[in-house]
Amino acid sequence: MEINKKTNQMKPFIFTGDSFTWGEGLELYNDTIQNWLKPIFEKKQLPYTYDTVHNFSADGSPTRYRTEFRYAQIVSDYFNTFFVTDCNGGSNLSALDYAERMTDFYGSDNFSYIIMNLTSLNRDQYLIVRESLINEFEMDIGNDGKALYNFIESWYEWCSVGNFDKEFYSDVSTFNKIFNNPDRLPTFDIDSAQRIQTLFFEIDGFITYLNAIQYNFYKTKFEYFKSNGHTIKFIGHWNSYDSERFSEIPDDITEFITSNLIPIEYNNKTYNELSEMLEYSELWIDTDLPWTDNQHPSKIFHKVIGDSVIKYIENLENRK
Numbered sequence: 403m404e405i406n407k408k409t410n411q412m413k414p415f416i417f418t419g420d421s422f423t424w425g426e427g428l429e430l431y432n433d434t435i436q437n438w439l440k441p442i443f444e445k446k447q448l449p450y451t452y453d454t455v456h457n458f459s460a461d462g463s464p465t466r467y468r469t470e471f472r473y474a475q476i477v478s479d480y481f482n483t484f485f486v487t488d489c490n491g492g493s494n495l496s497a498l499d500y501a502e503r504m505t506d507f508y509g510s511d512n513f514s515y516i517i518m519n520l521t522s523l524n525r526d527q528y529l530i531v532r533e534s535l536i537n538e539f540e541m542d543i544g545n546d547g548k549a550l551y552n553f554i555e556s557w558y559e560w561c562s563v564g565n566f567d568k569e570f571y572s573d574v575s576t577f578n579k580i581f582n583n584p585d586r587l588p589t590f591d592i593d594s595a596q597r598i599q600t601l602f603f604e605i606d607g608f609i610t611y612l613n614a615i616q617y618n619f620y621k622t623k624f625e626y627f628k629s630n631g632h633t634i635k636f637i638g639h640w641n642s643y644d645s646e647r648f649s650e651i652p653d654d655i656t657e658f659i660t661s662n663l664i665p666i667e668y669n670n671k672t673y674n675e676l677s678e679m680l681e682y683s684e685l686w687i688d689t690d691l692p693w694t695d696n697q698h699p700s701k702i703f704h705k706v707i708g709d710s711v712i713k714y715i716e717n718l719e720n721r722k
Contacts (some may be wrong), residue, residue: 419492427450432464433441435464486504526616552589577710615651636663667709
């Protein structure tokens with residue numbers, strides 16, 4: 403791919419998101435590192451995941467190879483500039499907050515694009531929906547969201563035992579057995595749970611309600627960036643569950659994402675969601691290197707994403 407003269411020198415990028423942007427596991431594509439690690443992890447029968455290998459992978463030589471192979475570096479090198487990013491992991495909220503801190507401090511005119519990979523909705527759900535649940539249902543889910551997540555898991559189990567179309571009040575004994583399971587406390591009491599069920603009837607309706615609150619919140623953050631002259635583009639969800647939930651949200655709420663979504667091109671096809679590409683074993687570390695059980699993009703996938711971002715930005719710049 404030849405460098406377009408208009409994009410030969412660009413201002414730095416902000417890449418934000420989670421471990422996909424950070425490049426978790428890419429150090430494994432250095433043969434010396436992989437050959438040293440593989441027998442150790444096979445003997446220990448442990449997955450090569452960040453919570454296990456943080457002290458090994460977060461610095462030192464692994465950083466060199468991770469940085470070299472990740473798509474943020476591929477894009478920045480192509481455009482003869484550099485990028486900034488946050489640490490490993492994160493939620494959509496923390497990703498947006500990072501971009502906001504960077505643009506507020508360094509100025510709106512000093513970055514070319516903000517590129518954000520969309521991550522799991524569960525990671526910031528409780529923070530964003532807490533106030534709405536207090537106002538509409540007089541229920542406080544607390545600072546860690548455990549009551550909400552326990553309630554959702556228990557409601558799924560309630561449906562799985564044949565109570566899909568039954569009210570909680572209709573079978574108090576089963577409700578107490580499922581919802582008061584010591585492993586799922588704290589949760590909502592039966593009166594609070596029934597108020598939610600009466601309004602939404604099905605658990606999917608309740609989750610769509612929560613997700614709509616989240617995307618509306620993200621939308622306000624997006625509008626903030628837009629009003630301050632920042633350009634933010636998105637890389638689609640990597641989680642099939644989140645992709646499915648996203649498709650169920652009204653278009654007027656999600657249009658700010660769909661109209662700024664970077665299409666990923668691979669195998670003569672175009673994908674809007676990374677989760678649509680799970681069939682390609684070579685694109686995921688856990689199927690490319692099965693001993694790792696690490697469910698992150700492979701070196702090839704980072705190149706695919708990087709090339710797709712480059713093409714997308716080139717097209718944008720050429721239309722200016």
